[in-house]
Amino acid sequence: MLVPAVWAAAVLLAIRWGAGNPWTWVPVLLLAGGGALGLSRPVCRMFRHLVARWTGTKVPAGYRQAAPVVRLSTGHWWNGFSYERTRRDALLDQRWRLRLRDPANWRDLRFTAIAPVTAGPVAAVPPAGLAVAVLGFGLGFARPSPALLAIGALGLVVAVAGAPYAWRVAEPVAVRFLRPSPAMALADRVDELTAQRADTTVAQAAEIRRIERDLHDGAQARLVGLGLSLATAEKLMETDPERARALMREARAAAAGSLSELRELVQGINPPVLNDRGLVDAVRALALDSALEAEVSAAGVPPHLDPPIESALYFSIAELVTNAVKHARATRARIFIGRAIEGSDLVVDVEDDGRGGAGVRPGGGLDGLRRRLAVFDGTLEITSPAGGPTRVRMVVPCELS
Structure with a gap:
């Protein structure tokens, strides 16, 4: 709804300035194009979030990640595209190059033009019905008219009946136009x-x-x-x-x-207890040797998994526990290893009572964990508000018997 509002504002500006002004088209194009381009990414992020929350379908964004900006021995900064004299110039140049060259941005811009004429009209049915109901009842009671009251009742029925279905069209539209191409x-x-x-x-x-x-x-x-x-x-x-x-x-x-x-x-390379007794007992041994007061629980995990997966998860948990002590200043931790509610994925939750503020930074330790799990098509999700607690969820596809 934001992007059509920008377009409408551009049209109103053109009407106000008048067709006789030869410079009318310049601010109109700047407002319509610049506003749509600036709003495309936040609008599409919001749309993906709503679709994932309401329908459970996750639409990957596919944005290109910025490479770390590195200072060379010559004093210049390399941002993956060009050399700059200062880190600020390197970051600014990198940001604009990604903005202009990333195909995902142009896909978002295309979606902002398609969504108002596909999902928009269907999603507008309940608000339109509610508006008709308010007008019908308001005018019908102001000057008694059975026809207006009937129109208001019909609008209310349309609003209530259409509300559960109005956003169902959002899922196929988002999947079709927002996901990355093959x-x-x-x-x-x-x-x-x-x-x-x-x-x-x-x-x-x-x-x-x-x-x-x-x-x-x-x-x-x-x-x-x-x-x-x-x-x-x-x-x-x-x-x-x-x-x-x-x-x-x-x-x-x-x-x-x-x-x-x-x-x-x-x-x-591999702790002996991991080879002999499996992931759960190895993590329990790790918790006993940790400076944290760690609680380890498990449900539905077989004694042994594939050795590469066991090793990757064990060292990921060990690094998270170390980070909790070293950076978050935590005193307690809770580790859960089990199966996902749906499917056969292996889920590991590590939660501590530290000060929070953890995040995935390019080249950082958590980014290394994400890449380590990505080898097995695993995912890493971090929830770490300022002040804590920090919760890290690792999910690895794994057939558990």
């Missing part, structure tokens, strides 16, 4: 998979470096010392048996220490 969805999926591949490569390289560093600094030094002790004990076996036995005892203790260190080393 080509755009495929391009977004390719970009997402490319980013996931890059993240996986970086994570694998970092994990390999961590293992190499820990082996070199810890386990390798212990094993070298163990070898020297055994060589010394072998030489002392005949001349000083007591000293040789003491060295053997030290070597045995060093071997036990090396084994324990190797076990701790591979915990960053």
